[in-house]
Amino acid sequence: MLFGVVMKSFELVVELKNNGPRVGKVAQPIYVLNAESKVEAFLFSSSISFFRSIDLKLQSAVMSGKYIVSAILGSFGIAWVFDYYVSEKKIFGGSTPGTITNKEWEEETDKKFQAWPRTAGPPVVMNPISRQNFIVKSRSE
Template structure:
């Protein structure tokens, strides 16, 4: 019985949040414009081309967990 109220509340909250997001971001009810950097595809392609042209420099490969990569010498308890 309570599950249907919870599910309806979740669906309703998603619908309200989607409507608010659409009104604020797309319809710009508070004013403003979409920046050229978002709306202009030529600008995006030129920026991407510039980022891909930069030289990549890096050091040697890094082991993410160096402790697990060490070769530990495990001695028997008897020795």
């Protein structure tokens, strides 16, 4: 029966993958005590497992990124297919308005919007107190 766990950190030389030996607080001995406070087991918890967990997290981030990107692209593809069949093929019925398909209507609309600048009366200045507008005359006249 396990009673408790005592942890103390100490310095240890550990051979890391590509960086060579390093000294530092990289490991912790864990003493597992029984009911009589005698050491029943000695476990070794290293921060190398921390580095491995970071590596696993990066791998899972790459894998999850793969799934996220593919899901986004798939959703855009599905949206395009639905848009095409609903608006172009009109699977729910309906028709395209004549104002869209009629070339004469399109030309008249273009003429209307090309009529800028619009002609109006002479420029005016408003007197905010009396709320009267006064025609502004240019100095050259």
